[in-house]
Amino acid sequence: MKKHGAAKKRQVIPGYACKARIWIENSGETFLGVGRVVLLERIREYGSISAAARSMQMSYKHAWDLIDSMNRQAKTPLVATSKGGKGGGGARLTEAGEQATRHFAELQKKLAAFLARQSKNLPW
Amino acid sequence: MKKHGAAKKRQVIPGYACKARIWIENSGETFLGVGRVVLLERIREYGSISAAARSMQMSYKHAWDLIDSMNRQAKTPLVATSKGGKGGGGARLTEAGEQATRHFAELQKKLAAFLARQSKNLPW
Numbered sequence: 082m083k084k085h086g087a088a089k090k091r092q093v094i095p096g097y098a099c100k101a102r103i104w105i106e107n108s109g110e111t112f113l114g115v116g117r118v119v120l121l122e123r124i125r126e127y128g129s130i131s132a133a134a135r136s137m138q139m140s141y142k143h144a145w146d147l148i149d150s151m152n153r154q155a156k157t158p159l160v161a162t163s164k165g166g167k168g169g170g171g172a173r174l175t176e177a178g179e180q181a182t183r184h185f186a187e188l189q190k191k192l193a194a195f196l197a198r199q200s201k202n203l204p205w
Numbered sequence: 206m207k208k209h210g211a212a213k214k215r216q217v218i219p220g221y222a223c224k225a226r227i228w229i230e231n232s233g234e235t236f237l238g239v240g241r242v243v244l245l246e247r248i249r250e251y252g253s254i255s256a257a258a259r260s261m262q263m264s265y266k267h268a269w270d271l272i273d274s275m276n277r278q279a280k281t282p283l284v285a286t287s288k289g290g291k292g293g294g295g296a297r298l299t300e301a302g303e304q305a306t307r308h309f310a311e312l313q314k315k316l317a318a319f320l321a322r323q324s325k326n327l328p329w
Contacts, residue, residue, distance in 0.1 A: 093233035099312065103225040105327065109217035112329070155329065184328055188223065195319050203229065204308055205236075205279065 099199040103192050105185070107154045117147050118185045121178055124160055130172045155181070223323040227316050229309070231278045241271050242309045245302055248284055254296045279305070
């Protein structure tokens, strides 16, 4: 199994640069953030919540709480689960889950462009 | 003395909204962030590192480490200190410190406008 945690390697840019972390709230509660979206992508990759959680060094309970939070808030659930025998059944992204990961990736791309523009205008 | 910590009251917006935290790095090391800029503003307000730190429930040592980090990284120091007798001398923002707080406030304003635009385009 791949072992590569949730965090990307931090990119060190020589000189001054603007950085930011973005997330989406729903009436003050976190709906989507970088960690949640990586979890969704791992569920797509592994087809299982426990394998996805393990690949991020995250407890099953924490992964489940995050999925429950996303599913409760979204109009239609982002992750669908099926009961199974050994291994605890499968999990997959729904179309709403696919849309959520796509939209968040788009947001991060726009944020990166914003930060690149602002980094050019720093007075240092 | 005012007691109101570093953090602003979190604003809860009904429905879905994009949120972000922004900071400025210098070759991978944090140079300016929300907490550091509040510290600079409090030094301007109180004329003293210890009073500024106390107003943020921050230890003197932590405040000093942050100031040292900013002063080392900036071309000219952001905070100037003078030795004193009782109370440990004064501190004030230099012109470079004033510029840093102004520029960071400008960045936060631009980020808020970016987030407001993105919040309108969310599919939820």
